[in-house]
Amino acid sequence: MKYDTPTIPDRVIAGLSYLTSGFAGFAWLIICVVRGKFPERFLSYHIAQSIFLFLCYVVINAIFWFLVNMLSYIPVINRITRQLIYIFNHPVVFGYSFMQCLIYGILLYLAVFAFMGLYSYLPWVSDIIMYNVKR
Numbered sequence: 001m002k003y004d005t006p007t008i009p010d011r012v013i014a015g016l017s018y019l020t021s022g023f024a025g026f027a028w029l030i031i032c033v034v035r036g037k038f039p040e041r042f043l044s045y046h047i048a049q050s051i052f053l054f055l056c057y058v059v060i061n062a063i064f065w066f067l068v069n070m071l072s073y074i075p076v077i078n079r080i081t082r083q084l085i086y087i088f089n090h091p092v093v094f095g096y097s098f099m100q101c102l103i104y105g106i107l108l109y110l111a112v113f114a115f116m117g118l119y120s121y122l123p124w125v126s127d128i129i130m131y132n133v134k135r
Contacts, residue, residue, distance in 0.1 A: 006042040014046035014114035022051035049129045
């Protein structure tokens, strides 16, 4: 989806926002508010999506480890959960686990699209962000 032509600084900030878990975008939003000029739709979309994804990751990670700790008290399920955690977190490619490759792949996809000046799309997440970023 391409709605406007973003400038090079907007592309760089949008891409860096994904690579820094939303911190670069959040810092840029603070600078924009101090200056009194709000970012364009392209930049707002990518900053909001990067921050939203980071917060979702934190919440899902906390819930997952809470459930794993609760399941560790059940004898048979304890062994199954340990095996699954080992399988998904065992280094596979260049010392990275399957889950790390998946997360870094998604972030790289989003950052490359932002650097190219395009709107990236992740099901459910992008729909929420596009609905809430108005102009």
